[in-house]
Each structure stands twice: as C-alpha cells, then as structure tokens.
Amino acid sequence: MNKTEFIKKLSSATGLTENQSEIVNGIFESNFFLSKKNSNKIIDEISHKIKIDKSKATEVYNSAYDLIGNSIVDKLKHPFGS
Secondary structure (H helix, E strand, C coil): CCHHHHHHHHHHHHCCCHHHHHHHHHHHHHCCCCCHHHHHHHHHHHHHHCCCCHHHHHHHHHHHHHHHHHHHHHHHHCCCCC
16 A cells, blocks of 8 residues: 555544545554554654544554555565555
8 A cells, every 4th residue: 555545544444534544654653653652652642643532543543553564464465466
C-alpha cells in the first residue's frame, strides 16, 4: 500500500478529512510506531496536531496501526503482488 492509498483508507476508516489523515501519516512517518512504547507519544501528538480529544486520537492510532499491520502481513503473504 502506498502513501496515497493509506491516507484514503485511514480517512474512510476514521471519518477524518484527507488533510487530517495526511497529518496523521506524517506523525507515523516521523516516529518509530512499531513499538507500543511510543503509542502514548503518538496519540498525544495526533490529538494536539489535528485538535481532537484523546479517545478519538486513540481510535485513529489504532486504525492506522491496524492498516499498517495488515499491509505488512499482506506484503509478507504475497511479496510479488496480489
């Protein structure tokens, strides 16, 4: 999944605008997100930058984390295409 697809899927999964989804994508790109240690930091940053409450930011984080995780699993299952 490329960046544009990720932004569109995140937008549809969370109800964010594409602009807000781009901001969330930038936050994930600037942090090492595969570690649960950084989750609170990322959630706080999402909440602050797109001005949403912490529970919505947690929902956005979980949706983005799931999208990325599923994309990685799909890539491992089908390394040369779909």
